[in-house]
Amino acid sequence: MSNSTYRIKGETGEWEVVIGLEVHAQITTNAKLFSGAATAFGAEPNTQVSLVDAAMPGMLPVPNRECVRQAVRTGMAIEAQINKYSRFDRKNYFYADLPQGYQISQLYHPIVGEGSLTIEADEKAGLPEAKVIGVERIHIEQDAGKLMHDQHPTMSYVDLNRSGVALMEIVSKPDMRSPAEAGAYVRKLRAILRYVGSCDGNMEEGSMRADVNVSVRKPGDEFGTRTETKNVNSVRFVMAVIEGEAKRQVALIESGGTVVQETRLYDPDRNETRSMRSKEDAHDYRYFPDPDLLPLELDDAFLAECRASLPELPDAKRDRYLGLGISAYNADVLTAEVEAARWFDTLLDAGAKGPTAANWVTSELFGALNRMGRDLTDSPVSPQQAAELLGLVADGTISGTIAKTVFEKMLESGDGAAAIVDREGLKQTSDTGAIEAEIAKILAANADKVEQYKGGKEALFGFFVGQTMKAMQGKANPQVVNELLKKALR
Amino acid sequence: MSIDQATVRKIASLARIAISDAEATAMEGELNGILGWVEQLGEVDVTGVEPMTAVIPNSLRLRDDVINADPLTGGNRRDDVLANAPAPQHGFFGVPKVIE
Structure with missing residues (x-):
């Protein structure tokens, strides 16, 4: 199955790395999973906390329909099995960021079963071939609160604004074999979530973070013992964790040691992981079905609505672009971010021709936006204005060279292309x-x-x-x- | 199924409940009594019977995705939320330092 040639060179030969990722994605909703408190990022501490989220006695959880809907839509986007019957369980542990003393999650009956996504070949990134990565399951669970340790000499501060916010935990199969594959998987998953609209994919604000499972083995051997590095919050860090952890494990095994199954933390400043031994005892989670919540049963009408509301997804869009004669490179660039894809689709709808428009967007427009330090969402030129400019080139009114000049003037003045060509007398002559x-x-x-x-x-x-x-x-x-x-x- | 002293102590520790030796001994007997009583249910043949989650026909109710629709389960009540906290600090709960 694996076509990766990524190897760690040890003293006893080459080692293969086996990677599985658990991605926690915050579900985009107005309110929390089991309460009506808001989810917006950056609010004053403890202002978005209801009595349910603070685990006051007698408060009962009532699930937010939108969280269920978004998890189902996400499952459908990776062609996963959708479970019409799922249930919530309590995962018990004590920590200051968890007022209930348990997290409501779904262990035994998750809402989404097996699915998969495809990472594209990218020779430069060390991915010689496209590869299908399996997804084991997606379940819904509550996020915990946030702790701050640096505000007081003897106290930690607790902000429960995030407590009870809905997460999807998306668990991959141990199908990845290199940092590059894992990086591509996270990027592809992020793109799908953003197309679907179920998660904003903002890793800096913690809307998406990964637990990274890594083990090593001699190629062809059984899986080795894995470690899990928690809460890694960027693609670059995911890749760094894998590389560092694989090397650490190889060195450990080759010096006669054994890898212990444990939880580790990543320190980006020192680019190394370290053991979280203090939490060892906490792994006895004593899961049991949450008696406050009946099973979640979905009917066909609900599933049909979820499916009907799915947009064109990255793979389908990429295929369509290739069909228009757009190069594979441009198709990848244009479909990677949902905003770019939507902008480009509007440009096509306005009459621009695929390959020319793709070249123009990826070179001229992206180049200009780059220079101005802006992105597509606040582009000074609209798709309609761009279509007008490209139309003038296509019908021979102006040359490609002149188009560059006209584009600069459009950026400066905000005027339309035809108006600029007329005013400045830039019309191409065939006289x-x-x-x-x-x-x-x-x-x-x-x-x-x-x-x-x-x-x-x-x-x-x-x-x-x-x-x-x-x-x-x-x-x-x-x-x-x-x-x-x-x-x-x- | 029966449990021993060590299991009682582990469960107590996981639940963050301090118990004395005498309590642990008493608890061992009590917990085994409860488990034994519940185990009698194992005598019932439930082959082909779906697990029941409620004694009346009932299904899980869902809420709409609306902020603070019901003040009782909405946010914006920091003073209430912090009212019972022993050491609130600038709008945060203050707790003994917990750092890895």
């Missing part, structure tokens, strides 16, 4: 008389080069084209220039 007159002057002024060209130095043709275009101030139709030059130089 053969005017072009021939310029060509005649140029050939007369460069008689020596004409001789060389006729003597076989054909590379000089480009020089004549350049001189003619310059004389025409870039406004001559390049094709007409080519034809007329060929005729004149014959």
Whole structure:
């Protein structure tokens, strides 16, 4: 199944790395999983906490329908089995960020079963072939609160705003074999979540974080003992954890030690993981079905609504773009972020032609946005304005070179392309008389080069084209220039 | 199924309940009594019977995704939430330092 050639070189030979990821994705909702408190990021401490979230005695959880819907839609997006019967369980442990003394989760009967997603080949990133990564399950659970340890000499501060916010835990199969595969998996999963709208994928704000399971083995052997590094919050860190942890395990085994199944923490400043031994005892979670919650049973109408509301997903969109003649590279770039894909789709709807439009967006537009430090969501040029510009090139009104000038002026002034072309007199000319007159002057002024060209130095043709275009101030139709030059130089 | 002293102590520790030796001994007997009593249910043949979650036909109710629709289960009540906290600090719960 594995086609990765990623290996850790040890003293006793090469080792293969086996990786599984548990991604916690915050479900995009207004209210929490079991209460009406808000979920918005960055509020004043403990202002988005209901009596349910603070685990006051007698408060009962009532599930938020939207959380259920988004988990089901996410499952459908990875073509997973949707379980019409699921249940909530209590996972018991004591910690200051968990007022209930247990987390409501789904251990025995998760809402979503097995599915999969495909990571694309990316030669540069060390992914020679596309690969299907299995997803074991998705379940719904509560997030815990947030602890701050640096505000007081002897106390930790607890903010329960996040307590009770809905999470999806998306558990992969141990199908990944290199940091690159794991990075591609997280990026693809993030893209799917953002297309579906079930999670904003904002790793900096903690909306998406991964527990990274790593083990090593000699190629072909049984799985080794794994460690789990908790709460890794960027793609780069996920990849760093895998590389570091795999090397640590290989060194440990080769020096006669044994890998212990344990939970570890990643320290990005030192780029290393360390053991969380103090929590060892907490692994006895004493799961049992939550008596406050009946089983969650979904009917066909609900599932049909979930399916009908799914948008075109990244893989389908990429295939459609390829079908339009767009290059694989551009199709990947345009489908990676849902905002870019939506912007590009609007551009196509406005009449722009696929391959040309794709080239223009990925080079001209992205380049300009980059220079301005902006992104597509606050692009000064709308898809409709871009379509107008590309239309002027397509119908021969302006040349590609002039289009760059017009685009700059659009960015400066916010005016439409046609208006700028009219105002500045940038219309491309196919007036053969005017072009021939310029060509005649140029050939007369460069008689020596004409001789060389006729003597076989054909590379000089480009020089004549350049001189003619310059004389025409870039406004001559390049094709007409080519034809007329060929005729004149014959 | 029966449990021993060590199991009683482990359960107490996981539940963060301090118990004395005398209590642990008493608890061992009591817990085994409870387990034995519940184990009698094992004598009933439930082959082909679906697990029952409620004695009346009932299904899980869901709430709409609306913030603070019912003040009783909504947020924006920090003073209430912190009212019983022994050491509130600037809007946070203050707890003895817990750091890895």
